[in-house]
């Protein structure tokens with residue numbers, strides 16, 4: 305365990321103690337002081353397993369922009385981690401872990417289905433759902449902002465995007481947590497088993513949904529599944545396996561990340577009361593505020609690539625097939641790019657954060673995530689300007705996906721009985 309890394313003062317710090325596979329408990333609470341030390345002392349850090357961890361903005365951005373030099377294909381990495389298993393098949397077939405040409409074929413129909421124009425039609429339903437959640441929270445003074453609010457929003461949106469019948473949506477969240485949870489740097493046997501079970505069950509569910517949708521196609525303008533099925537039948541040729549595994553990926557990619565963005569934002573506002581007052585006074589700041597929440601507490605903290613040939617980053621020479629961890633959360637606090645980076649500034653401009661990555665794999669759902677977060681946070685604040693968090697907030701405890709499992713909250717709207 306690397307407690308020494310944290311407790312030592314910066315003068316005696318040995319940054320080489322840092323290991324993504326063996327993180328000290330303090331890291332999960334607040335990784336930013338650690339990121340800062342790494343950026344200052346070992347911005348291209350060699351980890352014990354031979355991979356490197358990048359914490360400077362310019363290095364992370366340069367890797368994202370060079371898709372030929374840094375591959376997203378994870379077959380080499382996932383074979384020993386997952387063996388021959390459903391998790392292996394899933395993660396190595398989804399577009400995020402592939403290079404062109406599979407990546408290009410799958411990405412094209414997804415991008416058009418999630419364009420700004422296409423998601424505009426989701427807005428009215430989203431507002432209705434957010435308001436219904438706020439109404440039901442108003443009935444009680446004590447709520448959990450994750451379960452009662454943040455988690456319910458992406459579930460609704462993703463369910464609508466794929467036109468999943470409402471009665472069949474319940475297992476989606478747990479499947480998604482189990483499958484993406486299997487991407488953590490270190491895994492228990494039980495987490496592996498849970499992840500594999502989730503891929504098998506979700507594949508079976510989707511195969512059934514695909515058969516139904518083939519027989520009764522939806523509107524390809526708004527139904528992502530119909531669009532992907534049609535893309536599969538055209539020149540782009542998605543195989544059945546590619547179709548199923550990429551549907552799983554889209555359903556998962558938009559869940560936890562967006563839940564965590566909403567949760568992290570409402571948590572951050574309680575730690576920065578002046579910024580909270582500013583946003584309440586100036587609701588028009590919401591779009592820029594969401595960008596700042598994305599930068600400040602990125603819900604996806606790590607990206608990964610593998611070198612396709614020998615290369616160098618800064619002064620460090622990397623051999624072919626070196627695994628590279630991209631410190632998104634660290635890059636987003638780099639003072640070289642963001643003045644006063646540890647400060648939450650809801651009007652920050654420019655704010656070219658890397659929360660959605662960059663380059664050919666840049667998040668396909670970013671406009672949807674922005675829309676969900678802006679509507680949810682703005683409407684929550686308008687309804688419950690005096691909300692307070694309880695003492696027992698529980699973090700997810702994961703390095704890659706940063707967020708809370710529980711955010712107990714007093715909405716400030718208790719129904720007082722009149723004498």
Ligand code: HEM
Nearest residue numbers: 399400557558561562565604659660661665667668669673
């Ligand atoms: C706050 C919410 C979100 C965050 C922080 C986030 C973050 C990211 C990041 C960092 C990547 C790049 C991965 C890489 O290059 O290795 C990515 C890719 C992707 N995201 Fe998101 N995402 C969010 C929400 C969503 C939503 C709502 C959807 C869909 C409904 C979505 C769909 C995708 C897809 C399909 C990709 C793969 C793109 C590709 O490989 O070409 N994401 N996301």
